[in-house]
Each structure stands twice: as C-alpha cells, then as structure tokens.
Amino acid sequence: MGNADLRQLAAIEPIEFSELAGATVAIDAHNWLYRYLTTTVKWTSDAVYTTAAGKEVANLIGVVQGLPKFFEHDIVPIMVFDGGVTDLKTDEVERRREQKEKAEERAAEARAAGDAIEAARLESRTQRLTGTIHETTRELLDLLDVPVVEAPAEGEAQAAHMARSNTVDYAGSEDYDTLLFGAPHTLRDLTSKGDPECMDFEATLDEHGLTWEQLVDVGILCGTDFNDGVSGIGPKTAVKSIGEHGDLWAALEAEDAYIENADLVRELFLNPDVTDADFDPEIEPDLDAARAYVTDEWEIPEGEVERGFERIEDATVQSGLDRWT
Structure with missing residues (x-):
C-alpha cells in the first residue's frame, strides 16, 4: 500500500537471488516501470529519449535496463498492468496529481535559477505513465516475449491473487498493498542494485x-x-x-x-476484482526486433540500451537455463 508505515509490522527478510532461480514472479508493472522511468529521467538528458516528433519514451530505456536482472537470475517476470481505477482511489489520484503539478512548478523555478541538478531531481517526480508509454512498453515486452497480464482493476491485487492461487511463486512490488491483498510472499527491492527482500504474509499474521x-x-x-x-x-x-x-x-x-x-x-x-491468468513461462526474446523497435522506430541512441540488450542476450543463451532459448 502507499502507507509505508506498514513496514513496521510486516515480516520481511532478505533473500538472495540464488534462492529464486526458476521462480515466476507477478510484477506490479506500473510500480516497477515507474521506478525505472523516474530514474531514467533523473539521470538522462531528455533529448536522448524524446523523438523528433516530441514523444517522450524514457520507459524504453528503463525496460531494457530493468529486465536483465530477472533473466540473469533465471526468474520469469510476469508484468501485471492495472485496469480501471476504483472510485475509492479518486482522492489519492488527485492528491498525486497535485503533488506532480507542484513539482513541475518547482522544477521550472530551478531551471530558471540555473540549478540543473535540482531541476532534474524534481522532474523525476513529475513522470506520468502516458498512453504512449503504456503502448510502447507493452510492444517492447511482447518482442522480448515477457508475459503480460491485464488486471481488471488493481495490479497489486491481481499479482497477489496469482500468488495465492499458486499461478506464480511470488508477487513483486515495492509497495505494501500485496500484504493486505493476501499475497503469501512478496519480493521487494527488485529495482535496487542488491538482493531483494521477501515479505511473508503468514509470518506477519503470526507475529501479531x-x-x-x-x-x-x-x-x-x-x-x-x-x-x-x-x-x-x-x-x-x-x-x-x-x-x-x-x-x-x-x-x-x-x-x-x-x-x-x-x-x-x-x-x-x-x-478484489481479479481474474485467473494464464501465461507461457518459456521466454524466447526476439532481440533483433526489440533492438530495431527501440533504436530505429523510437530513435533511442544505441549506446543508451546496448548494454542492456547484451545482458539479456548473454543471460538467455547461457547453458543451464532450460527455460531460455
């Protein structure tokens, strides 16, 4: 959930990636993508991810940078996208919109004052998952053969349902909603550099x-x-x-x-409003098509994504990973 104070109650333990080999994880895609999107915007010139037509697709850099971690550790990510926003969340959506507008105003002031670092920091807070970002993310994931599930409503609810029904081994989210939605085990810190941590539902109940x-x-x-x-x-x-x-x-x-x-x-x-989901865990990425999509169709400089594609290629051809081809 958005209330990070629940961390005080959650039973959370570190877990090594080596323990997750072969696992399937239902990822809250909006949560995962937003973190890579904001990081890209914060540290990358907007000229790099803005097309000649003025479309901003920093998400494509973020996806290519974020996916290798799963492949390198023999983890199958299933990206779960939010469906419709419940009316109960309207106030929260409005609050976040107002926060972004304030950040945009402060970023403009920082740019006018010549403070490029502060402007970049604030601009990273103003990112929105636009229609273009949604469309291009799904198209790139399709080329990389990463399973996508469209949730009827909340993505975290759907991810938790998939974990509770043993459709996947874990839910994956940086927030705490999956705990309240009853996910048996949730992986957190999947966007960080080190090993993740695992939030345990039953252990949380038992502890309190x-x-x-x-x-x-x-x-x-x-x-x-x-x-x-x-x-x-x-x-x-x-x-x-x-x-x-x-x-x-x-x-x-x-x-x-x-x-x-x-x-x-x-x-x-x-x-919650959820659905039973099916996916193919055998991932066969079309790297040539994915590279062309990112660099040719969407004009991302090759240097910004080549290392990510190399990592994906290295991970998906190494021996011993039976699911990758």
Missing part, C-alpha cells in the same frame, strides 16, 4: 496474532490509498486496538471515529 481480516482492519485504521486513517493511529496502535476490540467496527466505536466507505475498502482488499 492477527487474522487476514484483522490485518486489513489495521491497514484501514492507519490509512490506505483508498481511505484516510484515524488521526493519531499508527501501525502499532492499530494492532493493539484491533487486538483489544476484535475488528474495525468495534475499534472505531471505541475511538469514537468514523472512516468513510470503510466497508467498501475492506471488501476491496478481501475480495
């Missing part, structure tokens, strides 16, 4: 003596992307309150508090 429903109630009390929490209640206080009173409704009554649409938010986490 909670049921899944009670964990969701804790999240709602703290606040989620879909609701404001109760003022003054953080994760540890929420666990104590739910433990004492049993559920969200009794806790709210004891606090003399009210959360709008609490029942709908609870239902969203416990019974």
Whole structure:
C-alpha cells in the first residue's frame, strides 16, 4: 500500500537471488516501470529519449535496463498492468496529481535559477505513465516475449491473487498493498542494485496474532490509498486496538471515529476484482526486433540500451537455463 508505515509490522527478510532461480514472479508493472522511468529521467538528458516528433519514451530505456536482472537470475517476470481505477482511489489520484503539478512548478523555478541538478531531481517526480508509454512498453515486452497480464482493476491485487492461487511463486512490488491483498510472499527491492527482500504474509499474521481480516482492519485504521486513517493511529496502535476490540467496527466505536466507505475498502482488499491468468513461462526474446523497435522506430541512441540488450542476450543463451532459448 502507499502507507509505508506498514513496514513496521510486516515480516520481511532478505533473500538472495540464488534462492529464486526458476521462480515466476507477478510484477506490479506500473510500480516497477515507474521506478525505472523516474530514474531514467533523473539521470538522462531528455533529448536522448524524446523523438523528433516530441514523444517522450524514457520507459524504453528503463525496460531494457530493468529486465536483465530477472533473466540473469533465471526468474520469469510476469508484468501485471492495472485496469480501471476504483472510485475509492479518486482522492489519492488527485492528491498525486497535485503533488506532480507542484513539482513541475518547482522544477521550472530551478531551471530558471540555473540549478540543473535540482531541476532534474524534481522532474523525476513529475513522470506520468502516458498512453504512449503504456503502448510502447507493452510492444517492447511482447518482442522480448515477457508475459503480460491485464488486471481488471488493481495490479497489486491481481499479482497477489496469482500468488495465492499458486499461478506464480511470488508477487513483486515495492509497495505494501500485496500484504493486505493476501499475497503469501512478496519480493521487494527488485529495482535496487542488491538482493531483494521477501515479505511473508503468514509470518506477519503470526507475529501479531492477527487474522487476514484483522490485518486489513489495521491497514484501514492507519490509512490506505483508498481511505484516510484515524488521526493519531499508527501501525502499532492499530494492532493493539484491533487486538483489544476484535475488528474495525468495534475499534472505531471505541475511538469514537468514523472512516468513510470503510466497508467498501475492506471488501476491496478481501475480495478484489481479479481474474485467473494464464501465461507461457518459456521466454524466447526476439532481440533483433526489440533492438530495431527501440533504436530505429523510437530513435533511442544505441549506446543508451546496448548494454542492456547484451545482458539479456548473454543471460538467455547461457547453458543451464532450460527455460531460455
């Protein structure tokens, strides 16, 4: 979830990539892509990823830079894209839009003042997953034969469902929503340089003596992307309150508090709109076509992506990786 305070409650342990060989991971694609997109924008001149027609496709650099990590460790990534945004998330979407507009204003001020570093830092916060970014990302993933799943609603809910149904081995996200959606194991820090960490759902419940429903109630009390929490209640206080009173409704009554649409938010986490997904784990990337798509069709300089393509090629031809050809 957006509320990173839940990290205080989550049972998280480091895990080495060597332990993940052969695993399938349902990745929250928007979350994964956004992190590589903002990094590219922050450290790369916009002239590099802007076409002659003015289309910005920094995402193509990000995808080529981000995928090798999976291939090199014999992991199959399944990219799960968000569907429609629930009405409950409208306020959160508006809040993020306002934050981006403020960052854009501050970036313009920094550029006018000649502070290129601050301008770049702020511009990385203003990135949006445009229609072009969505389209070109999917087309590049298709050429690289990376499975894509279109979620009916929240991508993290779909990734968690795939993990709960044993369709994949792990969910993958940098946020904490998958914990509330009940993913048995979530890999985090997949966009970082080192090994990832694993968030364990059952261990989290056991550590705090909670049921899944009670964990969701804790999240709602703290606040989620879909609701404001109760003022003054953080994760540890929420666990104590739910433990004492049993559920969200009794806790709210004891606090003399009210959360709008609490029942709908609870239902969203416990019974989200998801679908059964099927994918082929045998990945056969068409590297020549992918290179041509990025460098010829979308005018990305070869030097910006060649190392990424080389890493993908090296990983997919080395012996011992039976799934890669």
